[in-house]
Amino acid sequence: MITLETYETEQGRMVASADTALVGDVYEEDGVRVDVDPEFYGETAADRGDVMKALRGASIANLVGEDAVEAGVDADIVDETNVLRVDGVPHAQMVRL
Numbered sequence: 859m860i861t862l863e864t865y866e867t868e869q870g871r872m873v874a875s876a877d878t879a880l881v882g883d884v885y886e887e888d889g890v891r892v893d894v895d896p897e898f899y900g901e902t903a904a905d906r907g908d909v910m911k912a913l914r915g916a917s918i919a920n921l922v923g924e925d926a927v928e929a930g931v932d933a934d935i936v937d938e939t940n941v942l943r944v945d946g947v948p949h950a951q952m953v954r955l
Contacts, residue, residue, distance in 0.1 A: 860925050862909050863900035870917025870954075874899045875909050875930075877923025885945040892944045894922050906932070919952040 859878040864871055876899040885892045899922070904912075909926065910933040913919055919935060921927045927948040930936035936950045943949070 859903045860906065860909055860923070860929065861900045862902055862904035862912060863898070864912055864916075867918065871912075871915055872918040872920075873909075873912045873916040874920045875904070875912075875926040876921070877925045878903065880923045880947065885947045885949075887943075887945045890942070890944050892922060892947065892949050909933075913952075916952070917954045919950075921950045921952075922947065924948060 861876050861878055861881055863874045876894050880894045881896050881899055883894050906929045909929040913933045913935045921930045927941055927950050930950055931938055935952050941948050941950045
């Protein structure tokens, strides 16, 4: 499962999505830290289709985990070559200008 939270900002919709099993964890490697904070990534379960739909309307996105990042790739929002792995966990961010 994947979590999905959306936020309306001055720059447009922001989407935060993470693999459910990762929520609450912190990953660090080579000075990079990814905090999968449940207050930001939420605990609302969603399926891949829900995440892809939300991403298509997003201006900003933060994705953590295999399933969440894969949803971003499948939605043509994330290029696989730009996915960062922190302690083995995939992380991607997107900003649409």
